[in-house]
Amino acid sequence: MKDIASAIGVSAPALRELFRRDILRKAFISHPFFSDVLEAYKLDRKFGGFEEGTLIAKTVEGVEIVRGFPKIKRALTLYPTIKKHFKGDVAIEEKMNGYNVRIVKFGEKLYAITRGGFICPYTTEKVRLIFDKSFFKDHPNLMLCCEAVGEESPYVPSSIYGERLDFYVFDIRDKSTNEALSIKEKERICENYGFNMATIFDVVSSKIAHEVVRDVIEKIGKEGREGVVIKDVEMKEPPIKYTTSQANCSDLSYGFRYFGEYGKDFLFSRLIREGFQSWEFCESEENMYERALRIGKAILFSMVESIRNVKDRGKVYENMRLRFYDLEVFELFKEHVRRMGVSAKFSDPIQDEDGSYVVHYYKYMKSTTDIVKHILEGNLWS
Amino acid sequence: MKDIASAIGVSAPALRELFRRDILRKAFISHPFFSDVLEAYKLDRKFGGFEEGTLIAKTVEGVEIVRGFPKIKRALTLYPTIKKHFKGDVAIEEKMNGYNVRIVKFGEKLYAITRGGFICPYTTEKVRLIFDKSFFKDHPNLMLCCEAVGEESPYVPSSIYGERLDFYVFDIRDKSTNEALSIKEKERICENYGFNMATIFDVVSSKIAHEVVRDVIEKIGKEGREGVVIKDVEMKEPPIKYTTSQANCSDLSYGFRYFGEYGKDFLFSRLIREGFQSWEFCESEENMYERALRIGKAILFSMVESIRNVKDRGKVYENMRLRFYDLEVFELFKEHVRRMGVSAKFSDPIQDEDGSYVVHYYKYMKSTTDIVKHILEGNLWS
Numbered sequence: 001m002k003d004i005a006s007a008i009g010v011s012a013p014a015l016r017e018l019f020r021r022d023i024l025r026k027a028f029i030s031h032p033f034f035s036d037v038l039e040a041y042k043l044d045r046k047f048g049g050f051e052e053g054t055l056i057a058k059t060v061e062g063v064e065i066v067r068g069f070p071k072i073k074r075a076l077t078l079y080p081t082i083k084k085h086f087k088g089d090v091a092i093e094e095k096m097n098g099y100n101v102r103i104v105k106f107g108e109k110l111y112a113i114t115r116g117g118f119i120c121p122y123t124t125e126k127v128r129l130i131f132d133k134s135f136f137k138d139h140p141n142l143m144l145c146c147e148a149v150g151e152e153s154p155y156v157p158s159s160i161y162g163e164r165l166d167f168y169v170f171d172i173r174d175k176s177t178n179e180a181l182s183i184k185e186k187e188r189i190c191e192n193y194g195f196n197m198a199t200i201f202d203v204v205s206s207k208i209a210h211e212v213v214r215d216v217i218e219k220i221g222k223e224g225r226e227g228v229v230i231k232d233v234e235m236k237e238p239p240i241k242y243t244t245s246q247a248n249c250s251d252l253s254y255g256f257r258y259f260g261e262y263g264k265d266f267l268f269s270r271l272i273r274e275g276f277q278s279w280e281f282c283e284s285e286e287n288m289y290e291r292a293l294r295i296g297k298a299i300l301f302s303m304v305e306s307i308r309n310v311k312d313r314g315k316v317y318e319n320m321r322l323r324f325y326d327l328e329v330f331e332l333f334k335e336h337v338r339r340m341g342v343s344a345k346f347s348d349p350i351q352d353e354d355g356s357y358v359v360h361y362y363k364y365m366k367s368t369t370d371i372v373k374h375i376l377e378g379n380l381w382s
Numbered sequence: 383m384k385d386i387a388s389a390i391g392v393s394a395p396a397l398r399e400l401f402r403r404d405i406l407r408k409a410f411i412s413h414p415f416f417s418d419v420l421e422a423y424k425l426d427r428k429f430g431g432f433e434e435g436t437l438i439a440k441t442v443e444g445v446e447i448v449r450g451f452p453k454i455k456r457a458l459t460l461y462p463t464i465k466k467h468f469k470g471d472v473a474i475e476e477k478m479n480g481y482n483v484r485i486v487k488f489g490e491k492l493y494a495i496t497r498g499g500f501i502c503p504y505t506t507e508k509v510r511l512i513f514d515k516s517f518f519k520d521h522p523n524l525m526l527c528c529e530a531v532g533e534e535s536p537y538v539p540s541s542i543y544g545e546r547l548d549f550y551v552f553d554i555r556d557k558s559t560n561e562a563l564s565i566k567e568k569e570r571i572c573e574n575y576g577f578n579m580a581t582i583f584d585v586v587s588s589k590i591a592h593e594v595v596r597d598v599i600e601k602i603g604k605e606g607r608e609g610v611v612i613k614d615v616e617m618k619e620p621p622i623k624y625t626t627s628q629a630n631c632s633d634l635s636y637g638f639r640y641f642g643e644y645g646k647d648f649l650f651s652r653l654i655r656e657g658f659q660s661w662e663f664c665e666s667e668e669n670m671y672e673r674a675l676r677i678g679k680a681i682l683f684s685m686v687e688s689i690r691n692v693k694d695r696g697k698v699y700e701n702m703r704l705r706f707y708d709l710e711v712f713e714l715f716k717e718h719v720r721r722m723g724v725s726a727k728f729s730d731p732i733q734d735e736d737g738s739y740v741v742h743y744y745k746y747m748k749s750t751t752d753i754v755k756h757i758l759e760g761n762l763w764s
Contacts, residue, residue, distance in 0.1 A: 073762040084760035240762065259654065264646035269763075271649075272641065275685030276757060279693075288682060293671070296678030300670060303657030311661075375658060378466035380455040380622065381651075 028119040036107025042117025067178040076276040078210035086206035097226040098149030105136035121332035145171035180235040249298040257302035260367030310372040410501040418489025424499025449560040460592035468588035479608040480531030487518035503714035527553035562617040631680040639684035642749030692754040
């Protein structure tokens with residue numbers, strides 16, 4: 001433990017205090033699949049200059065710190081927000097709707113770390129199949145920050161990016177300092193090593209970016225895509241995110257389907273976004289009606305479906321289709337889910353033509369189920 | 383202070399503690415208009431068997447306790463909720479959309495106490511003009527629990543009940559025990575003394591009330607009315623409330639207009655109501671679309687209007703038209719509003735044909751204004 005303590009610059013008693021206060025938690029499962037890692041912990045909160053989600057791992061090659069991915073702040077209006085926060089040119093990059101993964105090499109193997117700082121067995125398995133290790137040999141200090149997207153996602157399934165889980169690099173950063181490469185360097189590396197990259201729609205002066213972003217947002221919104229991240233081309237300023245109405249409404253639909261699990265903050269903030277966007281886009285009466293219907297449907301239809309599910313089947317589940325290439329990883333993933341505190345059921349694996357195994361993952365939504373049940377039994381709402 | 387302390391059954395030091403913790407607060411303004419009251423305090427929280435909003439007044443005739451109006455719980459589904467909570471017959475009474483007022487007589491004059499326990503000068507002035515004191519002479523222990531409705535309302539203005547503030551009795555209770563008269567006794571008294579009464583749509587067996595309520599709700603919803611309160615005809619069981627979709631959406635519209643002031647709880651709970659109602663009413667796809675559009679419009683249109691107001695005029699105000707019969711009461715009301723912590727502006731009074739004075743009351747919505755301003759200046763949302 002002494003090496004872990006010194007890696008984050010605290011004394012041994014201070015480290016114990018971090019564990020006691022649940023700021024530092026175990027982040028992986030001991031298993032041959034993770035054989036390069038001896039111990040690993042994650043920061044559940046910002047601490048001493050390290051971001052939430054920072055991983056501290058004792059590996060076969062010594063202690064490694066993988067910095068948490070920095071929170072990206074959101075613009076509610078494009079103008080004058082972009083102009084105010086950037087000088088010079090900005091890249092307008094696609095924000096894909098998946099989950100954030102940092103890919104690193106420990107010892108001889110690749111590891112995929114999710115936003116919170118867990119080493120995820122499901123994601124790690126796919127990363128090892130897709131990514132060539134040569135990049136990490138050439139650049140031992142760098143990590144690939146990717147969006148993991150696809151229908152076969154255990155966290156954020158979305159069918160618009162294809163069936164199987166895939167990875168799109170959006171940042172390349174120094175894993176211990178979190179310093180990001182410029183947009184140009186990132187593009188060069190991705191091309192050299194053949195990595196998928198989040199689409200860069202345009203690189204324009206920050207003075208006119210609000211106009212370009214608006215056009216992009218209206219176009220990709222119609223395609224059901226999530227939004228954009230606006231980045232200083234040199235990556236010296238913190239980026240800003242901005243999302244489409246369709247993405248906000250898709251969040252609303254998800255949030256109201258599981259309204260017991262998803263907080264009021266989650267839902268409220270998405271409604272506020274819609275208000276500012278509608279105002280800024282100077283929408284016609286007709287477009288406002290369209291947006292209002294989209295919002296209302298997102299809220300109402302999914303809520304009613306959950307109530308119906310409790311009435312008809314007694315429970316609300318989120319149902320996801322997963323794919324494993326090794327059944328050992330399936331076992332590891334079940335343990336991983338259990339440790340994350342998720343109550344879940346899994347179907348038996350069914351072997352696919354290519355030898356991989358398809359599994360259905362049912363995530364039990366206890367809070368929504370309990371509330372609906374309570375109401376349907378005729379109890380009052382305070 | 384000793385008599386106040388003994389009235390609520392605490393020692394003098396315990397009373398001081400209640401003041402220190404802001405559980406007990408001053409509830410009126412010393413003024414000849416309130417000459418029968420020497421001191422008055424209100425409970426800002428439930429305390430020792432007394433409801434929130436209970437008034438403890440030292441009057442010219444001794445200390446009086448006026449119990450707070452009990453919170454009415456809400457049904458999210460009509461079936462089996464009503465059947466579960468009542469035996470025998472229930473009255474289905476209109477829940478009007480105004481503010482709750484308890485009318486009592488202290489000394490020689492009538493006093494109107496709002497839900498929180500304030501003696502309101504605006505409401506008191508109207509009550510003294512409308513209500514005959516003979517009822518209170520005949521029944522010195524009773525209070526009239528009324529809904530104060532109309533466009534000229536300082537708290538809940540609504541145009542569907544007419545312009546001037548008016549009062550509809552819904553409960554008659556013992557002011558010190560809070561025991562309610564039966565529905566029949568209430569009807570008899572209201573008829574005898576010529577009081578307006580909240581409409582009783584029907585009196586039916588609790589076993590079939592859910593069907594009757596549903597018909598009533600669909601009918602009055604179309605008229606923009608608020609909802610119903612379902613009451614045990616003997617008033618031995620706590621009543622239950624249930625509202626129309628139109629009322630829920632009208633609340634949403636109000637809440638999103640002043641989204642900085644109105645909490646996430648306020649908005650979230652109204653959306654949840656819509657989900658359960660749509661499910662219980664087994665709505666057709668078409669009716670669900672209608673409801674979704676109603677919800678979406680309520681949310682979006684008012685939010686956009688507030689953003690526009692900040693952009694164009696720098697501030698968001700709620701604008702209400704009030705009427706005073708005596709300008710002294712206008713002065714008292716200004717002081718009352720100030721004590722409630724409301725930041726407001728008033729127009730100069732303009733005398734109407736009947737000699738009364740019309741005043742515009744602008745309630746400043748600081749939190750909404752500040753948030754919108756902050757965003758329009760180009761600041762980020764965390």
